[in-house]
Amino acid sequence: MSSRSLSGHASAADAGYRGRFAPSPTGDLHAGSLLAAFASWLLARQAGGAWLVRIEDLDPPREVPGAADRQLQALAGFGLLSxxxxxxxxxxxxxxxxxxxDLLDRGLAFACHCSRSxxxxxxxIHRRCVSARAGGAPQPAIRLRVADGAxxxxxDALLGKQSQDVAATVGDFxxxxxDGYWAYQLAVVVDDADQAITDVVRGADLLDSTARQILLQRALGLATPRYAHLPLLVDAQGRKLSKSDAAHPLDPSDPLPALRAVWRALGQDEQALIAVETVTQLLDTARVSFSPAQIPQAAAGLAAMHNDHRTNAV
Known part of the structure; x- marks a missing residue:
């Protein structure tokens, strides 16, 4: 990880740093979610900026009833308030x-009946429409027109220089x-711009989406925020925690063990938090002790969350 890029990330205070945590309500808050929330909060606080919470509830078939409210209650239990x-x-x-x-009117987006098959x-990868259906049911998707060679x-503040040929690897997205639901790529770009987000700090599983979002920002004439993609927590089989049976909900009534554990997974000094006894003390101490340069690039195994025998919340 480059300390140069992260120091640039932190200096955003002069430009009105605005970060965010944006969970989807597909389940309760788990350790991987807490790592992303805590890291984004720490970077915002170190920059003297604002930290916002946004619920990305645009996919009703995948949402779990009540999950959004439970996520917010859990964040509050960990002291992470928008x-x-x-x-x-x-x-x-x-x-x-x-x-x-706007995109349709300018010919930058188009209707498409192509299915996955x-x-x-x-x-x-979509480079031209190949479906035999045209203008009839079912309702078409709308895609962004991606130029050849785009x-x-x-x-990336954590992973360094990134490059993606969107036309070749993704195509018109x-x-x-x-089915009429908004795609993640459009909603997140519009929301980040509307909320004046300057710094997007999120899990490395979303790194592949970044080039698409930058293309869309350019098409809409929107500013591009800075990006930092965090290491993922994975289980023993290397699966992302949110897709693992090990992704147990956190217990916000006993927040210190889980906060210490994600602090450790972020590569931070365990001794810095050893004497804290309350969430307020932990957050205050973490804010001044946090060293972004220590965040690892590689995914962290779930075992890192269990080194502390007191951690019964993950």
Whole structure:
């Protein structure tokens, strides 16, 4: 990891640093979620900036009833409170519709009836419509038109220089799905711009989405925030924790063990927090002791969360 890039990340205080944590309500808060929330909060606090919470509830078939409220309650138990009113994507359809209409009106997006099976021969990469259906049911998806050779280069504050040929590796990507639901890529770009987010700190599983989001920001004439992609917590089989049976919900009534554990997974000095006795003390101490340069690039095994025998919350 580059201390140069992370020091640049922290200096964003002069530019009004605004970070965010944006969970999807597909389950309760688990250790991997807490790591992302805590790290993004620490970077925002170290920069003297704001930290926001946004609920990304745009996929009803995958949502768990009550999960969003339980996530917010858990964050509160860990002392991680949004500096502004919590935003829920499900209440922001008009913003997404306006952005999509703009892209369609300028010929930068188009209707597409291609299904996954239609695109099987190209590995799911869309470069031209191949579906026999045209203009009929079912409702088409809307895709962003990606120019041939469209390559995006960016500097990740944790992982360094990144480059992706979006046309070759992704193709024309979906902005509104055929089932009528908004695609993640459009919603997150519109929301980050609307909330004036300057720094996106999130798990490395979303690194592959970044080039698409930058292309979309450019198409909409929006500013591009800085990005930092955190190491993932994985189980013994190397699976992302959110997709693992080991992803037990956290217990916000006993927050210190879990906070110490994610602090350790972020590569930080365990001794810095050894004497703290309350969440407030831990957060205050973590804020001044946090060293972004110590965050590892590689995924952390779930065992890192269990080194402390007191950690019964993960």
């Amino acid at each position: 500096d502004e009113a919590v935003v829920r994507q499900s209440r922001r359809h008009a913003l997404y519709e306006a952005a999509l209409t 239609d695109l099987a021969a190209t590995g799911g 390559t995006v280069d960016f500097d 979906v902005l509104r799905r055929a």
